[in-house]
Each structure stands twice: as C-alpha cells, then as structure tokens.
Amino acid sequence: GQQLNQSPQSMFIQEGEDVSMNCTSSSIFNTWLWYKQEPGEGPVLLIALYKAGELTSNGRLTAQFGITRKDSFLNISASIPSDVGIYFCAGQDNQGGKLIFGQGTELSVKP
Amino acid sequence: SAVISQKPSRDICQRGTSLTIQCQVDSQVTMMFWYRQQPGQSLTLIATANQGSEATYESGFVIDKFPISRPNLTFSTLTVSNMSPEDSSIYLCSARTEGGYTFGSGTRLTVV
Numbered sequence: 554g555q556q557l558n559q560s561p562q563s564m565f566i567q568e569g570e571d572v573s574m575n576c577t578s579s580s581i582f583n584t585w586l587w588y589k590q591e592p593g594e595g596p597v598l599l600i601a602l603y604k605a606g607e608l609t610s611n612g613r614l615t616a617q618f619g620i621t622r623k624d625s626f627l628n629i630s631a632s633i634p635s636d637v638g639i640y641f642c643a644g645q646d647n648q649g650g651k652l653i654f655g656q657g658t659e660l661s662v663k664p
Numbered sequence: 665s666a667v668i669s670q671k672p673s674r675d676i677c678q679r680g681t682s683l684t685i686q687c688q689v690d691s692q693v694t695m696m697f698w699y700r701q702q703p704g705q706s707l708t709l710i711a712t713a714n715q716g717s718e719a720t721y722e723s724g725f726v727i728d729k730f731p732i733s734r735p736n737l738t739f740s741t742l743t744v745s746n747m748s749p750e751d752s753s754i755y756l757c758s759a760r761t762e763g764g765y766t767f768g769s770g771t772r773l774t775v776v
Contacts (some may be wrong), residue, residue, distance in 0.1 A: 595670075595756050596707070597737075616703060625692030643704065650695055652758075652765055654707045 559642050559655030565634055567663050574640060574658040575626040582644030585618050585625040586652065591638045599640075601626070632662050666761040670768030677747055677775050684743045685771045687703070687757035692737035695760040698730070702753045710755075722742045742768045747775045 559576045566572060576585070584603055588596035600611050602618035602625060609616055615628045625644075629636055642655040669688045677683050687696065695714055699707040710730055711719040733741045744751055752775045756760040757768045 588767075593769070593772075595668075595758075595769045598764045598766070601764045605738075610700075650760060651697060651709055651712055653709075656706045 557642055557644055557655040559658060561658055562656065563659040563661070565661045565663065568632060568634060570632055572629040572632055572636075572660060573626060574642075575624065576644075577624040578644055578653075578657045579623070580624040580644075581645055582653075583622075584645035585616070586643040586645070587614075587616050587625070587627045588641045588643060589609055590641065590657075596616035596619065596641055629660075632660075634662050634664050636660060637662050645660045665763035666693065666759060666766045668757060668759055668766055668768040670757055670771060672771055673769065674772040675774070677773065678759060679748050679775055680741055681747055682745045683744045683773060684741050684746065685688055685755055685757070687740045687742075687759075687768050689738045689759045689761075689766075691761070693759040694737070696734065697758040697760075697765075698732060698740075698742045699756045700753050701756060707756065710742070744773065747773075749775045751775050 557578050573647050586601050591595045593655040605622045606620045607618040633634045637646045639657045639659050641657050643652040667690045698710040699708045709722050710720045710725045711718045713732045713734040715734045715737050731743045754770045754772050756770045758765050
C-alpha cells in the first residue's frame with residue numbers, strides 16, 4: 554500500500570534555530586498536509602498544499618509540495634519553546650480521499 | 665473550520681468488554697474517518713464512514729471488531745469490541761471539511 558517516509562524521526566534544537574523536515578512517497582498524492590500534535594490532543598492542521606510546486610507559508614512555517622507530487626517539506630524558522638510537539642505529514646489518497654500519515658517528527662526545543 | 669467533539673476522552677476497560685466512542689461534528693460532513701494511534705506511533709486508518717453506506721475498512725481491521733455507525737451527516741460512533749490489552753491505544757475520529765481534515769482530540773483507551 555501507499556507509504557510515506559518522514560524524516561528525521563526526532564530533532565533536538567536550540568530556541569531560535571530553524572528546523573526542516575520532509576516526507577517522501579513512492580506514490581503520487583493530490584494533496585499534502587502538515588499537522589502538529591501535542592500530548593493528549595488530536596492533530597491540528599498547519600498547512601495544506603494542493604498544487605505541485607506550491608509553496609505556502611503560515612507565520613514562521615513554510616511548506617512546499619514537490620514538483621513530482623511525491624514529496625513535501627516543512628520548515629520552521631526561529632523556533633520557540635511552544636513549537637514542541639510531533640509533526641506529521643499526510644498525503645491524500647487519490648482514490649478514496651483518505652489520508653496516509655508519515656511516521657512523525659518529534660521536535661524538542663531547548664530554551 | 666469545523667469543530668469535532670469526541671468522547672470519552674479516556675477510559676480504562678476490562679478485557680472482554682466493549683467501548684463505544686462518539687464523535688460529533690458541528691457541521692454536516694460527507695466523509696468521516698476513524699484512526700488508531702498506538703503509543704509513540706503514527707496514525708493508522710481503521711475505516712472510512714460515509715453516511716448512508718457501510719463503512720469501508722482498511723486491511724487488518726474488520727467490522728466485527730470495530731463496528732461503526734454513521735446515522736447522519738454530523739455524527740459517528742466506533743465500537744471497540746471484545747477488548748484485549750492489545751487494543752490499548754488512542755482512537756481518533758476525523759472529518760473531511762472545507763478547511764481540510766479536522767480531528768477530534770482522541771480517546772485514550774487502556775484495557776486491563
């Protein structure tokens with residue numbers, strides 16, 4: 554079945570540093586989504602990407618939909634302690650509209 | 665964007681019993697989804713629940729173990745049947761909305 558490979562698995566950074574994480578797939582997706590999940594909560598949508606090559610920003614977050622439609626990256630600039638959490642990429646299945654999730658990137662920010 | 669209320673938020677259940685999880689969306693949605701998230705893991709889709717039709721289950725999940733109801737466009741339930749400790753996990757519902765896919769806050773289930 555379709556799988557997403559997300560990397561890195563975890564990151565430990567200093568406050569103020571920039572962060573980059575990415576997802577790749579062997580399959581083409583129509584939509585890429587990036588979510589953040591905090592303990593005891595469901596994932597919250599950060600950025601949605603709908604077109605190949607699209608680059609979208611949401612505050613300090615920037616994400617791009619790869620031109621091949623098989624990859625996406627998320628950048629966080631000038632990280633702050635509240636950026637701590639697990640970040641998931643997700644691709645929308647072409648056939649049924651369901652989401653396939655990456656393994657997640659756990660981000661820790663040291664003040 | 666839509667708001668999803670999921671309950672219970674957590675429960676501790678005896679093995680062999682069943683638990684029904686409820687999800688209420690504050691707007692009408694066509695597609696709802698149920699996921700399982702085991703500790704420290706990603707989200708795995710259990711099934712897609714569309715109103716007016718039977719749920720579509722992913723490989724490894726069966727209706728007898730995870731029966732789903734979708735009586736209208738704002739509500740769905742997932743039942744975890746005949747529970748065992750291996751069913752201990754977080755269960756999340758999701759709905760496809762205008763803004764994307766919105767998630768409930770999850771149900772943390774512990775089976776003892």
